[in-house]
Amino acid sequence: MMLLWARQVLAVLRLEMRKSFFARRGLWIYLLALAPVLLFAAYSYTATRERAQRAQRSTAAVLPLERLSEIQPEMTRADVIAILGRPGHRQIEKRRRVTHEFLWYSDARMDFIVHLTNGKVTGVNRRESANLTQDTLLFAGVFQFFYLRLAVFFGCLGVFVNLFRGELLDKSLHFYFLAPIRREVVLAGKFLAGLIATVVIFSISALLQLWALSMHLNAGDVQQYLWQGNGAHHVAAYLGVTALACLGYGSVFLAGGVFFRNPIVPAALVLIWESANWILPAALKKISIIFYLQSLSPIVAPAGMNVPPPLALLASTTAATPASLAIPGLLIMSLAALALAAAKLRKLEINYASD
Amino acid sequence: MTPDANTIVFESVSKFYGEVLGVNRVNLSIPPGITSLVGPNGSGKTTLMNLMTGLIQPSSGQILVRGVPPTKPERLFQFTGYCTPFDSFPRGLTGYQYVYSWLRLSGRSNAEADRMAWDAIDRVNLRDAALRKVAGYSKGMRQRIKLAQAISHDPAVLVLDEPLNGLDPLVRAETIALFREQARAGRHVILSSHVLQEVDAISDQVILLAGGYVVAEGQIHGVRGEIQDHPMQILIRCDKPGALAARVFEHDHVVEARIHADRRGLLVKTRDPEKFYLLLNQIALNGIEIESVAPADDDVNSVYEYLIGEEAAL
Numbered sequence: 001m002m003l004l005w006a007r008q009v010l011a012v013l014r015l016e017m018r019k020s021f022f023a024r025r026g027l028w029i030y031l032l033a034l035a036p037v038l039l040f041a042a043y044s045y046t047a048t049r050e051r052a053q054r055a056q057r058s059t060a061a062v063l064p065l066e067r068l069s070e071i072q073p074e075m076t077r078a079d080v081i082a083i084l085g086r087p088g089h090r091q092i093e094k095r096r097r098v099t100h101e102f103l104w105y106s107d108a109r110m111d112f113i114v115h116l117t118n119g120k121v122t123g124v125n126r127r128e129s130a131n132l133t134q135d136t137l138l139f140a141g142v143f144q145f146f147y148l149r150l151a152v153f154f155g156c157l158g159v160f161v162n163l164f165r166g167e168l169l170d171k172s173l174h175f176y177f178l179a180p181i182r183r184e185v186v187l188a189g190k191f192l193a194g195l196i197a198t199v200v201i202f203s204i205s206a207l208l209q210l211w212a213l214s215m216h217l218n219a220g221d222v223q224q225y226l227w228q229g230n231g232a233h234h235v236a237a238y239l240g241v242t243a244l245a246c247l248g249y250g251s252v253f254l255a256g257g258v259f260f261r262n263p264i265v266p267a268a269l270v271l272i273w274e275s276a277n278w279i280l281p282a283a284l285k286k287i288s289i290i291f292y293l294q295s296l297s298p299i300v301a302p303a304g305m306n307v308p309p310p311l312a313l314l315a316s317t318t319a320a321t322p323a324s325l326a327i328p329g330l331l332i333m334s335l336a337a338l339a340l341a342a343a344k345l346r347k348l349e350i351n352y353a354s355d
Numbered sequence: 356m357t358p359d360a361n362t363i364v365f366e367s368v369s370k371f372y373g374e375v376l377g378v379n380r381v382n383l384s385i386p387p388g389i390t391s392l393v394g395p396n397g398s399g400k401t402t403l404m405n406l407m408t409g410l411i412q413p414s415s416g417q418i419l420v421r422g423v424p425p426t427k428p429e430r431l432f433q434f435t436g437y438c439t440p441f442d443s444f445p446r447g448l449t450g451y452q453y454v455y456s457w458l459r460l461s462g463r464s465n466a467e468a469d470r471m472a473w474d475a476i477d478r479v480n481l482r483d484a485a486l487r488k489v490a491g492y493s494k495g496m497r498q499r500i501k502l503a504q505a506i507s508h509d510p511a512v513l514v515l516d517e518p519l520n521g522l523d524p525l526v527r528a529e530t531i532a533l534f535r536e537q538a539r540a541g542r543h544v545i546l547s548s549h550v551l552q553e554v555d556a557i558s559d560q561v562i563l564l565a566g567g568y569v570v571a572e573g574q575i576h577g578v579r580g581e582i583q584d585h586p587m588q589i590l591i592r593c594d595k596p597g598a599l600a601a602r603v604f605e606h607d608h609v610v611e612a613r614i615h616a617d618r619r620g621l622l623v624k625t626r627d628p629e630k631f632y633l634l635l636n637q638i639a640l641n642g643i644e645i646e647s648v649a650p651a652d653d654d655v656n657s658v659y660e661y662l663i664g665e666e667a668a669l
Contacts, residue, residue: 004462011459180430350410
């Protein structure tokens with residue numbers, strides 16, 4: 001019997017794979033997966049350009065670091081130049097009749113910006129150049145707050161909700177229902193097809209994001225991080241979390257597609273539930289995908305990240321739980337969602353007229 | 356309900372779509388052979404077929420198809436094929452892939468599925484177009500590829516919703532021959548059609564449906580016998596149909612007389628055919644020239660008309 005089911009699942013997979021990967025209405029999923037790659041590529045480009053500018057500034061004006069502490073408020077530009085020498089770069093801005101002047105110095109690793117307001121020193125700012133430590137935190141933040149909660153979430157919504165609903169819209173679901181195959185096996189085959197498609201798309205996207213992010217870094221540092229530090233472990237963990245996110249969200253949205261005709265309903269319900277996870281009691285927290293995914297992420301996203309107000313709700317973090325509990329917890333949740341979907345599917349009627 | 360390995364049994368089956376009646380209190384025991392479901396649109400033909408194949412589930416009652424409930428598709432479709440009314444297919448498939456994929460879904464090996472798919476495609480004469488996308492098929496070709504899929508595993512029960520729709524005369528004749536061959540082999544062929552003459556010609560038994568109710572069932576002549584209370588329809592070809600109508604209406608057993616569209620005949624409905632034939636003899640002796648007299652209701656169409664209503668039959 002198991003052999004028969006395996007054959008049937010493969011038959012469903014053969015039919016579904018092409019639909020899952022190359023559906024015309026699924027083009028936006030690729031764009032969603034590509035968005036963070038472009039974001040990181042742009043970041044790398046900017047960081048590379050800034051580094052080049054900094055190098056230029058440090059060549060033009062070697063900063064005597066020990067004298068930086070001599071800069072005091074109310075000093076004039078002439079005083080500053082007398083102490084630190086000519087700046088590598090000078091920038092003047094006028095805002096509401098107030099003149100802001102910035103004198104840029106650099107030691108090739110860090111920028112020091114002396115800020116003068118109406119000709120008087122009002123502060124000295126430091127700006128560290130992009131580095132591996134910063135970038136790992138940056139990636140952790142984007143991965144948890146954008147990638148998992150938005151890209152993977154909506155990507156899975158697009159793929160899994162349509163596994164059955166799409167067939168009802170196309171009026172082709174009867175093809176499966178009129179075959180000597182248990183509906184649970186059809187569900188398993190379709191789910192696997194969706195899972196393979198989303199895991200491939202979003203794992204490749206995660207890898208490309210990491211590659212794009214590392215483009216501006218020193219190749220030697222990256223190699224060392226990967227093979228002598230925690231890099232390889234982190235990459236594997238991000239890929240694993242991505243796969244688990246596809247599994248978790250996929251199962252929930254597949255069930256949503258079976259239970260609801262309008263995909264906006266399950267999407268909104270799950271989004272609200274997942275976003276409100278942080279205010280839920282401990283027992284209820286465990287009935288959400290993001291709770292387990294955040295626990296499994298290799299780096300805790302910085303809590304103080306500057307998140308725009310509309311995304312603030314999404315940026316709420318949850319308390320971590322060990323991987324030994326998080327993985328089984330997420331698997332149990334997914335299986336429960338699939339079991340509910342299977343029970344509903346067993347009684348699902350083909351009545352295209354009303355769909 | 357005792358499972359019977361050779362019949363399709365509906366026991367007090369009702370189906371409601373919300374408040375809309377699909378079929379109501381249907382009791383049927385369908386033996387092997389060609390059985391036609393006849394009825395106007397909305398009479399419940401497709402509902403019965405969908406119930407039989409588990410695409411929908413009864414609101415009440417039980418169904419067994421050769422001893423297997425339709426809720427178990429993994430068993431039912433081992434021996435059942437359904438040529439559906441749905442004119443839609445999984446996207447992007449060729450005709451061959453459509454049949455082949457279905458056979459793979461049933462668990463058959465690649466070689467077996469390939470052989471069976473080509474056999475079925477050959478039986479519906481579609482080999483030349485088999486490697487083209489179904490989306491580009493004509494209505495008739497789509498009908499044939501659906502039929503090929505339904506018969507591809509040589510099923511003991513073949514359910515066909517409007518299977519002759521869109522077929523050209525040659526293919527239609529071949530398809531009907533295929534149904535007869537299946538029936539001769541002791542299999543069930545359940546079909547529905549709006550082309551009543553075809554149903555009449557090929558059916559072993561008919562099930563007449565109207566408004567979700569089974570109004571008659573059995574062999575075509577048996578059904579006629581079931582409705583003895585209904586008036587019989589007779590077509591009289593004559594030179595003065597108006598005068599003939601006036602004469603026959605004087606008698607109580609004549610319930611309706613209608614002049615034929617070509618004004619060369621009269622269609623009479625009578626409750627007592629014997630008395631009417633005697634009456635005709637008298638009329639013929641009194642100046643109305645009668646060319647021919649023929650019962651007009653010995654086919655499904657007229658039985659159907661009697662039971663369901665003239666408008667539906669036409």
